[in-house]
Each structure stands twice: as C-alpha cells, then as structure tokens.
Amino acid sequence: MPLRHVALGFVSAVVGLFLILPTLYIVPLSFDASSTLGVPSGQWSTRWYAELFTERDWALAASNSLQVASLTTVLATALGTALALGLRAKTRIGVMVNGFALAPMIVPAVIIGVGMYGMLIWWGLGGTLLGLVIAHTVLAIPFVAVAVSSSLSQVDPDYEKAAASLGAPPWKQVTKVVLPLAAPGIAAGALFAFVTSWDEVVVSIFLANTHSRTLPVLMWTQVRTEVTPTLAALGTCLLALSTLALAAMQLLKRNK
Amino acid sequence: MTGSSTLAAPSALTLTSVGKSFHGERAVDDISLDLTPGEFLTMLGPSGSGKTTTLNLIAGFLSPDTGSITLDGKDITTIAPHRRGIGVVFQNYALFPHMSALQNVAFSLEMRGVRRKDAQRQAHEALELVQLAHLGKRLPKQLSGGQQQRVALARSFVFKPGLLLMDEPLGALDKRLREDMQLEIMRLGRELGCTIVSVTHDQEEALVMSDRIAIYRGGRIAQLGTAEDLYERPSNLFVADFMGEANRLEGRVDGTTFTGEGWSCRVPSSAPTGAVHLLVRPENTSVVSDGTSSAATGLSGQVIEAIYLGGTRKYVVRLSHGGRFEARTSARSGPDLTVGDAVRVQWKPEHAIVLPAEAS
Numbered sequence: 033m034p035l036r037h038v039a040l041g042f043v044s045a046v047v048g049l050f051l052i053l054p055t056l057y058i059v060p061l062s063f064d065a066s067s068t069l070g071v072p073s074g075q076w077s078t079r080w081y082a083e084l085f086t087e088r089d090w091a092l093a094a095s096n097s098l099q100v101a102s103l104t105t106v107l108a109t110a111l112g113t114a115l116a117l118g119l120r121a122k123t124r125i126g127v128m129v130n131g132f133a134l135a136p137m138i139v140p141a142v143i144i145g146v147g148m149y150g151m152l153i154w155w156g157l158g159g160t161l162l163g164l165v166i167a168h169t170v171l172a173i174p175f176v177a178v179a180v181s182s183s184l185s186q187v188d189p190d191y192e193k194a195a196a197s198l199g200a201p202p203w204k205q206v207t208k209v210v211l212p213l214a215a216p217g218i219a220a221g222a223l224f225a226f227v228t229s230w231d232e233v234v235v236s237i238f239l240a241n242t243h244s245r246t247l248p249v250l251m252w253t254q255v256r257t258e259v260t261p262t263l264a265a266l267g268t269c270l271l272a273l274s275t276l277a278l279a280a281m282q283l284l285k286r287n288k
Numbered sequence: 289m290t291g292s293s294t295l296a297a298p299s300a301l302t303l304t305s306v307g308k309s310f311h312g313e314r315a316v317d318d319i320s321l322d323l324t325p326g327e328f329l330t331m332l333g334p335s336g337s338g339k340t341t342t343l344n345l346i347a348g349f350l351s352p353d354t355g356s357i358t359l360d361g362k363d364i365t366t367i368a369p370h371r372r373g374i375g376v377v378f379q380n381y382a383l384f385p386h387m388s389a390l391q392n393v394a395f396s397l398e399m400r401g402v403r404r405k406d407a408q409r410q411a412h413e414a415l416e417l418v419q420l421a422h423l424g425k426r427l428p429k430q431l432s433g434g435q436q437q438r439v440a441l442a443r444s445f446v447f448k449p450g451l452l453l454m455d456e457p458l459g460a461l462d463k464r465l466r467e468d469m470q471l472e473i474m475r476l477g478r479e480l481g482c483t484i485v486s487v488t489h490d491q492e493e494a495l496v497m498s499d500r501i502a503i504y505r506g507g508r509i510a511q512l513g514t515a516e517d518l519y520e521r522p523s524n525l526f527v528a529d530f531m532g533e534a535n536r537l538e539g540r541v542d543g544t545t546f547t548g549e550g551w552s553c554r555v556p557s558s559a560p561t562g563a564v565h566l567l568v569r570p571e572n573t574s575v576v577s578d579g580t581s582s583a584a585t586g587l588s589g590q591v592i593e594a595i596y597l598g599g600t601r602k603y604v605v606r607l608s609h610g611g612r613f614e615a616r617t618s619a620r621s622g623p624d625l626t627v628g629d630a631v632r633v634q635w636k637p638e639h640a641i642v643l644p645a646e647a648s
Contacts, residue, residue, distance in 0.1 A: 188380070190378050191382055193347070194383075195370075196348075196370045197376035197444075199370050199373070199400055202370075212386045
C-alpha cells in the first residue's frame with residue numbers, strides 16, 4: 033500500500049478516536065467504584081447503576097423526558113409537515129412565514145429560554161410539562177419542516193395532477209398521494225423532533241422545576257451539586273439506546 | 289357482462305379564443321377548437337409551441353387568461369380539475385409509486401365512492417382490456433416501460449371519461465413498442481368510444497392515429513385538418529415543412545405560369561399569384577436521363593447521390609441554376625441512375641404546392 037494511503041488511514045483513525053473517545057470514556061467510569069466522577073479508583077462496581085434505577089429523581093426525570101419528547105414529536109411533526117406543505121407554493125407571505133418558522137435554528141437558545149420563561153409564566157404554564165412541550169415544539173418545527181420540504185421537493189408535481197384528474201379533491205391529493213411519498217422525510221423529521229426534545233437542556237433549564245425536570249436538566253443539576261458517577265451510568269444507558277436506535281434505522285434502510 | 293362495462297358517451301369539447309401567458313409571454317394565443325364526440329385530435333408541433341399548455345388548460349391544471357372551454361355544452365373554464373371527469377395520460381405516466389398497478393387503476397373509482405370490492409373488480413376489468421390483468425399486484429417500478437404505459441391508460445379510462453387527454457403518451461417508448469401502442473390506443477379509443485386529444489411532436493404518430501391534426505406554432509394553430517389536408521394542401525410553409533420533406537423553389541406566379549431563375553413551369557389555376565414558394569414532395573418528383581425524348585421539360589441537373597432504400601430509391605440532384613432537389617422513385621419501375629448522370633427533374637403541375645411567400 034502506498035505511503036499516502038497509510039498516512040491518510042492514520043490521520044482518519046486519530047480524528048475518529050478524538051471524536052468518539054469522550055463518549056466512550058464514560059463507559060469505564062460508570063463501572064468504577066470511586067464516588068467522584070472523573071477520579072477513577074480502578075475497582076469494578078455496578079453500584080451507580082443500582083442507584084440510577086432505585087433513586088426516584090431519575091425515574092421521574094426519565095418519565096418527564098419521555099412524555100415531553102413524545103408529545104413534542106407528535107406536535108412538531110404535524111405542524112412542521114403542514115408548514116412544509118404550505119410553503120411549497122412560494123408566495124411572498126410564505127417566504128416570510130418560512131423565515132419566522134426557521135428562526136429557532138439560528139436564534140441563541142438562551143434568548144428563546146428567557147422569552148419562553150416569561151411567556152409561559154404569563155400563560156400560567158410555568159414549570160409544567162405542557163410548557164416544556166410547547167417550547168420544544170417551537171425548537172423542533174424547523175428541523176421537521178426542513179426534512180419534509182426536501183422530501184416534498186422530490187415528489188413530482190405530476191402525481192398531484194394525476195390524482196386530481198382521477199377525481200381526488202385537494203386534501204385527498206395530499207393525504208393519499210403526496211404524504212405517503214414524502215413519508216421518509218416525515219419519519220426523519222419526527223426523529224429529529226424527538227432527539228431535539230430528548231437532549232434539549234438550555235431552554236429546559238429556564239422552564240423546568242423540580243417536578244418537571246427532564247433528564248438533561250437533572251444531569252446538569254447533578255454535575256453542579258454532587259458529581260457522582262451515576263451520571264456516567266445514565267450516559268452509558270443513553271449511549272446504548274442511541275446506538276440501538278441508529279442500528280435499527282440502518283437495518284430498516286437496508287431492507288428497503 | 290355487468291353494468292360496469294357500458295361505454296362512456298363521448299364528449300364534445302369546444303375551446304373559444306383561449307389564451308394563456310406566463311410571465312408576459314403568450315404560451316397559448318387565441319386558440320379555438322371544436323371537437324365532435326368520438327373524434328381523435330392530435331396536437332402536433334415543436335416543443336414550446338403551446339400544445340401541452342393547451343392540454344393542461346383543458347384538464348384544468350392551468351386556467352386560461354382569456355376565452356372559455358366547454359365540455360358537452362357546459363362551461364368548465366373555472367371548474368377544478370378533480371370535478372371535470374376528464375381522463376389524462378401523463379408523459380411520464382405519473383403512476384403512484386406507492387400503489388400496485390391495480391390500486392392505481394382503482395384509485396379514481398374509490399374517489400368516486402365506489403365500494404372497494406366493485407372498484408377492484410372494475411379495475412381488474414380495465415387491466416384486462418390492456419392485457420395486464422396478471423400483473424395487477426406489481427408496483428410500477430416492477431413493470432417495464434410499455435407495461436407502465438398500459439397501466440396508465442387503464443387508469444385514465446377506468447372511470448369512463450367522455451374525454452381522454454394524452455401528453456406525449458408514447459414518447460418514452462422505443463420505436464417498435466411505439467408502433468404497437470399506436471394501434472392499441474386506436475383500438476381502445478374505438479372500444480371505449482371516447483373523444484381523445486393527444487399531444488405529440490412525432491408527425492408519424494400523428495398521421496397514424498388522428499382523425500384531425502392541429503399543427504402548433506408559437507402558441508397558435510398554424511393549420512387544423514385531416515392528415516391528408518395538411519400533407520397535400522398545407523396552408524403555409526411551416527406546415528408544409530413540418531409534415532414531411534419538400535423541395536422548395538422561389539419565384540413568381542402570373543396566371544398559371546410559375547417563373548423561377550431562368551426557367552418556368554405550369555401551375556394549377558388555383559395557385560396564388562405574385563411572389564411564391566413552389567414546393568414539390570420528393571415522392572411526386574421523377575428523374576429522367578437528360579437527352580431522352582421526354583426531357584424537354586423540368587429542371588436540369590446532375591445526380592450527386594443515389595441511395596437504394598429497399599422499396600424506393602432516393603436521388604439527390606444538384607440543379608444547374610444552383611440548389612438541390614430530392615426525388616424518391618420506385619426501386620423497381622423507376623430509372624436506375626448513378627452519381628454524375630445528367631438528368632432532368634420533373635413533376636406534374638397538380639403536384640406542385642404553391643404558397644405565397646411570407647415574411648419570416
């Protein structure tokens with residue numbers, strides 16, 4: 033093999049390690065008996081996992097996260113898909129609406145957090161899961177809209193014309209023909225929405241109280257107060273889950 | 289047979305001064321058409337001449353800026369496409385990729401509230417008509433181009449529209465398949481008894497299939513008539529050129545005499561006078577060796593190409609006064625000339641097409 037290829041392989045390996053090492057580092061930490069995160073003792077223990085699954089705070093946070101993320105996924109997918117459908121005709125108002133809807137991708141999360149905090153208290157939703165769902169939906173809509181839009185742009189307009197010529201009124205043209213053809217984009221958008229909500233921390237910190245805090249918020253609080261390896265145990269669990277989800281998606285894609 | 293097999297009543301279609309502009313450009317300019325029920329009309333013309341726009345206006349995918357469209361006496365100009373009940377075959381077929389062939393065909397029936405079971409049966413019958421009943425379960429991508437075309441046809445007529453529109457229906461097929469499908473579409477047209485409007489840029493397809501042909505040019509109809517009208521009696525140079533090959537000579541007509549550069553010939557008394565183009569189709573041209581007794585008339589020249597084409601021979605003659613002339617003669621009964629022979633090209637006066645010269 034030429035030297036050039038060896039060098040390229042080496043650099044790629046180093047970059048890959050650099051990217052993945054911090055993630056993998058938490059796995060051995062989570063099985064270490066030391067009670068302070070980041071100061072390993074070298075002794076094996078599953079104590080932190082036991083703590084994770086017995087302490088009520090974690091269970092509550094996990095349940096909160098799951099509820100918020102699920103509802104956000106449903107809402108953001110529906111609204112983001114509707115937005116993408118509405119924006120296909122590039123009207124002047126549409127371009128403006130598009131700008132506003134995509135703004136959460138660019139506006140710093142801190143600013144959204146402060147704004148949401150004030151507004152949700154005003155609406156009497158401060159500290160509630162519903163408040164979190166609303167905020168996360170705002171953050172997730174642009175991701176859904178972008179994913180669905182790119183999928184819709186692949187759908188030949190002739191399919192709608194064909195459906196129309198066959199007697200389908202406009203809403204049936206959309207539900208029977210356009211949406212099924214844009215399904216991959218909608219699924220991707222839903223996944224983005226779920227992930228956006230699942231690991232959102234900045235805005236959530238402003239909105240959650242002790243009863244409504246989500247996993248990322250609780251993790252952040254724990255790091256601030258008691259730096260136990262329970263965090264590493266949780267991180268390892270989440271890593272395993274994401275890996276499984278990713279593998280499942282790849283499998284689905286291959287079967288298609 | 290059941291009630292589902294009753295034929296559609298063919299529709300009468302009328303377009304009155306229909307116009308449509310895109311960004312200030314007239315795509316369709318003052319088109320008027322009148323189709324009798326059961327007629328097969330082909331709109332023929334180069335791309336961008338407005339024929340597909342006309343089709344989209346009839347289907348309702350576009351609405352005209354001016355003029356009106358009536359179907360069976362009813363004004364449909366502003367009716368939404370899904371309420372028009374017009375069958376459409378798309379250029380790329382536009383079969384729904386997520387539905388099987390049978391589901392594609394049954395779609396229009398389900399939209400009309402036909403019970404699922406009946407819809408499936410009628411769709412099956414429609415697929416039988418195009419000889420594809422055995423492939424109903426396949427997805428479009430599992431079908432060949434010709435099979436997709438048949439499914440698209442079945443889908444467009446299963447709900448018994450009185451009018452069927454076809455946009456370059458055979459454009460994506462190879463030549464052999466295209467010829468088969470031309471005959472198939474004509475058979476279906478007769479069996480279904482619907483009025484058909486087809487768009488093509490293939491003049492042979494238009495000649496084979498149509499009762500009448502509308503030749504499009506720059507958003508207008510350059511001429512409307514039977515294939516014979518257009519070929520034998522074109523009303524302008526564009527139509528004459530578009531419908532097959534023609535040799536073209538310029539000159540003047542006074543009375544029944546055409547005068548070219550240093551020669552003249554007789555033309556029918558119906559010919560226009562003044563500055564004209566005189567056109568002669570290659571198959572109406574005969575070529576004789578110079579020096580034979582019948583060589584007193586016609587234009588003299590020299591054979592520069594002699595091509596044997598099976599049933600016919602094609603000669604290209606360079607005329608003495610400049611210009612070239614093509615002739616097609618029977619391979620058996622025509623003369624056997626070779627390159628370099630001095631010849632005269634001749635035609636019967638009634639075969640000359642005389643058109644007034646146009647500023648182009």
